[in-house]
Amino acid sequence: MSTEGTYYVPDQSKLPIFAATGMGVMAYGAASWVLEGGTATIFLFGSLIMAAVLYKWWSIVIDENMRGLASPQLKQSYVLGMLWFIFSEVMFFACFFGALFYVRVLVNSWIGGEAAVGWFDDTPTDAAAANAEHLWPGYEATWPPMITPDQAVNGDAAQFKGPDQAMNNPGIMGWVSWLPFWNTVVLLTSSFTVHVAHVALKDGNRKKFNTWLGITVLLGFIFLVLQVEEYIHAYQELGLTLESGIYGTTFFMLTGFHGMHVTLGTVMLLIQWLRGLKGHFSQDDQFGFEAASWYWHFVDVVWVGLFIFVYILT
Amino acid sequence: MAHGPATLADGWGKYISRWVFTTNHKDIGTLYLWFSFAMFIMGGAFAMIIRAELFQPGMQLIKPEFFNQMTTMHGLVMVFGAIMPAFVGLANWLIPMMIGAPDMALPRMNNLSFWILPFAFAILTSTLFMEGGGPNFGWTFYAPLSTTYAPDTVNYFIFGVHIMGASSIMGSINIIATVMNMRAPGMTYMKMPLFVWTWVITAFLLVAVMPVLAGAVTMMLMDINFGTSFFDAAGGGDPVLFQHIFWFFGHPEVYIIILPAFGVVSQIIPTFSRKPLFGYSSMVYATAAIAFLSFVVWAHHMFTVGMPIAGELYFMYATMLIAVPTGVKVFNWITTMYRGSLTFETPMLFSIAFVILFTFGGFTGMMLSIAAADMQYHDTYFVVAHFHYVMVAGAVFSGTAAVYYWLPKWCGRMYDETMGKVQFWIAFIGFNITFMPQHFLGLAGMPRRYADYGLQFADWNMVSSIGAFMYGGAQILFLFNVIRTIGWGKPTDDPQVWEGAEGLEWTVPTPAPYHTFATPPKVK
Numbered sequence: 161m162s163t164e165g166t167y168y169v170p171d172q173s174k175l176p177i178f179a180a181t182g183m184g185v186m187a188y189g190a191a192s193w194v195l196e197g198g199t200a201t202i203f204l205f206g207s208l209i210m211a212a213v214l215y216k217w218w219s220i221v222i223d224e225n226m227r228g229l230a231s232p233q234l235k236q237s238y239v240l241g242m243l244w245f246i247f248s249e250v251m252f253f254a255c256f257f258g259a260l261f262y263v264r265v266l267v268n269s270w271i272g273g274e275a276a277v278g279w280f281d282d283t284p285t286d287a288a289a290a291n292a293e294h295l296w297p298g299y300e301a302t303w304p305p306m307i308t309p310d311q312a313v314n315g316d317a318a319q320f321k322g323p324d325q326a327m328n329n330p331g332i333m334g335w336v337s338w339l340p341f342w343n344t345v346v347l348l349t350s351s352f353t354v355h356v357a358h359v360a361l362k363d364g365n366r367k368k369f370n371t372w373l374g375i376t377v378l379l380g381f382i383f384l385v386l387q388v389e390e391y392i393h394a395y396q397e398l399g400l401t402l403e404s405g406i407y408g409t410t411f412f413m414l415t416g417f418h419g420m421h422v423t424l425g426t427v428m429l430l431i432q433w434l435r436g437l438k439g440h441f442s443q444d445d446q447f448g449f450e451a452a453s454w455y456w457h458f459v460d461v462v463w464v465g466l467f468i469f470v471y472i473l474t
Numbered sequence: 475m476a477h478g479p480a481t482l483a484d485g486w487g488k489y490i491s492r493w494v495f496t497t498n499h500k501d502i503g504t505l506y507l508w509f510s511f512a513m514f515i516m517g518g519a520f521a522m523i524i525r526a527e528l529f530q531p532g533m534q535l536i537k538p539e540f541f542n543q544m545t546t547m548h549g550l551v552m553v554f555g556a557i558m559p560a561f562v563g564l565a566n567w568l569i570p571m572m573i574g575a576p577d578m579a580l581p582r583m584n585n586l587s588f589w590i591l592p593f594a595f596a597i598l599t600s601t602l603f604m605e606g607g608g609p610n611f612g613w614t615f616y617a618p619l620s621t622t623y624a625p626d627t628v629n630y631f632i633f634g635v636h637i638m639g640a641s642s643i644m645g646s647i648n649i650i651a652t653v654m655n656m657r658a659p660g661m662t663y664m665k666m667p668l669f670v671w672t673w674v675i676t677a678f679l680l681v682a683v684m685p686v687l688a689g690a691v692t693m694m695l696m697d698i699n700f701g702t703s704f705f706d707a708a709g710g711g712d713p714v715l716f717q718h719i720f721w722f723f724g725h726p727e728v729y730i731i732i733l734p735a736f737g738v739v740s741q742i743i744p745t746f747s748r749k750p751l752f753g754y755s756s757m758v759y760a761t762a763a764i765a766f767l768s769f770v771v772w773a774h775h776m777f778t779v780g781m782p783i784a785g786e787l788y789f790m791y792a793t794m795l796i797a798v799p800t801g802v803k804v805f806n807w808i809t810t811m812y813r814g815s816l817t818f819e820t821p822m823l824f825s826i827a828f829v830i831l832f833t834f835g836g837f838t839g840m841m842l843s844i845a846a847a848d849m850q851y852h853d854t855y856f857v858v859a860h861f862h863y864v865m866v867a868g869a870v871f872s873g874t875a876a877v878y879y880w881l882p883k884w885c886g887r888m889y890d891e892t893m894g895k896v897q898f899w900i901a902f903i904g905f906n907i908t909f910m911p912q913h914f915l916g917l918a919g920m921p922r923r924y925a926d927y928g929l930q931f932a933d934w935n936m937v938s939s940i941g942a943f944m945y946g947g948a949q950i951l952f953l954f955n956v957i958r959t960i961g962w963g964k965p966t967d968d969p970q971v972w973e974g975a976e977g978l979e980w981t982v983p984t985p986a987p988y989h990t991f992a993t994p995p996k997v998k
């Protein structure tokens with residue numbers, strides 16, 4: 161460790177190599193798991209390594225901070241690290257949203273024989289119509305597509321079958337009994353409660369902080385329960401699955417990845433809550449909590465996008 | 475810390491743990507550079523196999539199935555294993571020294587970013603020995619080749635790419651945090667050396683597009699194993715969607731490869747011209763402009779896929795726009811040399827060759843960007859020639875130049891100038907013999923990625939293969955020269971090393987001590 165300087169450069173560390181090993185084992189394990197007849201053993205083993213390393217890694221960082229090794233400059237590095245990490249997550253979701261828009265706006269009408277780009281020219285051309293007639297005769301472009309192109313051509317022999325029912329928006333009057341609406345309410349509220357907790361911490365009101373952060377974690381948990389509920393509803397009652405053509409694909413991949421991020425965010429907040437109970441954080445030093453809360457706001461914003469583009473605009 | 479890093483004299487155990495557990499930016503830079511060179515040799519071996527098979531028409535040495543694996547692995551290994559890590563290695567070594575920082579902002583994460591790579595590439599190359607063979611769908615892994623028709627091992631490829639991407643993202647975040655947060659007092663943004671500027675913009679590109687690549691392979695994974703239909707029109711998806719996503723990543727990726735190379739030559743040319751870089755701020759703005767444009771031109775790789783005419787036109791004009799900031803750069807390099815007192819040491823030779831050959835590659839790029847003409851050029855050897863001019867004579871030449879330029883600073887020993895120059899000329903001539911004829915082949919209609927070809931293409935293919943072996947040989951000389959320098963080169967302790975060199979890295983002792991700038995310098 162270079163004690164001469166002000167910036168804390170940690171000594172040699174065994175953490176990263178274990179983390180890299182964990183990731184390598186997980187990657188290899190995941191690939192052999194999805195193969196025909198594969199098992200999850202290697203993957204789980206890798207995850208165990210990874211979990212242990214992460215636990216140790218964060219304990220050490222927290223400990224370093226408590227020992228006063230983390231200068232304001234180092235903390236700024238952590239801040240930048242977290243913000244750019246969130247940016248990379250934004251781009252990950254952008255990829256899936258982009259896929260949704262492309263498929264929904266362009267591909268769907270192309271397969272259905274309508275012409276190219278609406279903004280420039282939406283009169284069906286003979287070529288487009290002939291094309292569709294040749295490739296997917298009988299397919300009609302609607303969103304969500306209840307009958308896949310495959311079904312339009314092959315009927316019951318089709319590999320991809322559309323859902324029986326879509327996750328339709330019941331209209332604003334029906335929202336009260338519509339699960340996605342309540343999910344939105346829960347998540348937006350939690351963004352607010354985490355903010356209240358933050359303000360409380362800055363005011364030095366630890367009790368209030370613990371309470372509101374606890375509520376936030378609870379809301380995150382409720383969201384996840386509702387989401388599971390919704391998936392069960394989709395699979396069992398609507399016949400809407402991951403395999404129901406492009407609608408099921410985009411629906412479950414977008415909401416699924418969002419759900420995974422909510423899970424991660426909830427765990428992050430839960431850890432911060434436990435730390436708060438242990439007396440970590442002070443009025444002017446609370447990075448761990450702040451990072452988790454930024455993440456939480458991000459997850460929230462993604463949900464708003466999902467609510468609009470996946471749920472409402474059907 | 476009083477004592478220096480462990481050396482072999484401290485015993486193997488200590489020596490190995492130094493490299494495995496290190497948090498030092500110089501050690502990690504060295505690791506990256508050696509890893510990259512190892513991958514370069516491996517990818518190069520694949521290329522030699524390809525060129526040996528193409529030496530004559532007909533099938534001589536390998537089976538077509540294996541040929542496909544070789545072209546795919548060659549591309550993947552060179553792009554992700556050789557070129558990208560080489561520049562990350564340079565970034566690690568140089569950025570802290572150039573901005574007066576004690577180390578990278580997040581040293582432990584830095585170590586993690588590196589050590590993921592050996593795992594990722596072990597997973598990727600291990601597929602070559604598995605049943606079904608390695609990936610055989612081209613480095614661009616278009617669906618449905620990489621989904622419906624892929625070998626089972628594609629899953630290893632997918633997860634290998636995942637962790638490789640994680641490594642890149644962490645590495646880039648580290649670079650961004652270092653540049654934004656660790657500059658010495660007085661080192662304002664507009665005083666940063668160009669290498670730092672180009673890297674921080676590259677890092678931004680990486681953080682923006684590596685997640686998109688992760689998205690692409692995730693969609694593949696789901697389509698292959700879990701019945702989704704992203705890339706299958708039968709379910710309402712579209713294989714072309716894959717191409718859009720891939721190239722939204724892929725085009726910025728080519729600039730991720732070339733921007734640090736721009737940075738390197740922008741350091742070297744002023745030194746050996748003994749003049750400051752001409753048009754510093756325009757260089758910075760041009761870099762930023764290129765980075766921005768690189769997000770909005772991706773479908774120039776897809777002119778033949780059946781886009782609406784509006785798309786063809788838009789992507790054609792947008793692509794052509796890139797020539798403007800690129801032209802600014804070429805102009806500035808040339809103007810820096812104009813009326814300078816030039817000397818032609820090996821790094822300078824490689825840099826001048828860079829300027830000439832990269833510009834040539836840029837011109838063929840302009841030809842390709844004409845949508846109507848690309849109907850003819852697309853997926854022929856003309857494209858192969860284009861991107862090897864920008865990637866090999868561009869990125870690889872500049873990487874070689876960088877090693878020769880900074881090696882004396884790193885290890886306190888001079889390389890053998892004669893050997894360096896010999897290597898340069900073999901590489902320069904070999905490179906052009908390899909790839910110049912590929913333009914002719916492409917224009918005459920020879921398609922890329924086939925194990926065999928029509929007899930009318932025989933002559934130029936043989937020439938191309940001879941050049942390739944020559945170029946390959948030059949790399950052996952390079953390796954030899956580097957090892958010789960580190961072990962037995964003429965010692966030097968001149969901090970500046972090169973007469974015209976400017977910048978903070980040339981103010982620290984030679985060889986650079988293990989820790990530099992523990993207390994930040996003051997920059998006027």
Ligand code: HEM
Nearest residue numbers: 728731732774775836839840842843852853857861864865
């Ligand atoms: C003036 C700048 C450039 C222009 C206008 C340009 C244009 C193009 C176009 C239109 C294509 C598609 C050709 C086709 O597939 O039919 C292409 C391919 C390619 N370019 Fe460039 N390019 C430029 C610079 C670069 C640079 C700097 C790099 C990398 C360092 C690069 C790397 C590539 C690669 C790798 C491909 C082929 C990808 C593949 O299909 O495997 N280009 N370029």
Ligand SMILES: [Cu+2]
Nearest residue numbers: 725728774775
């Ligand atoms: Cu491109």
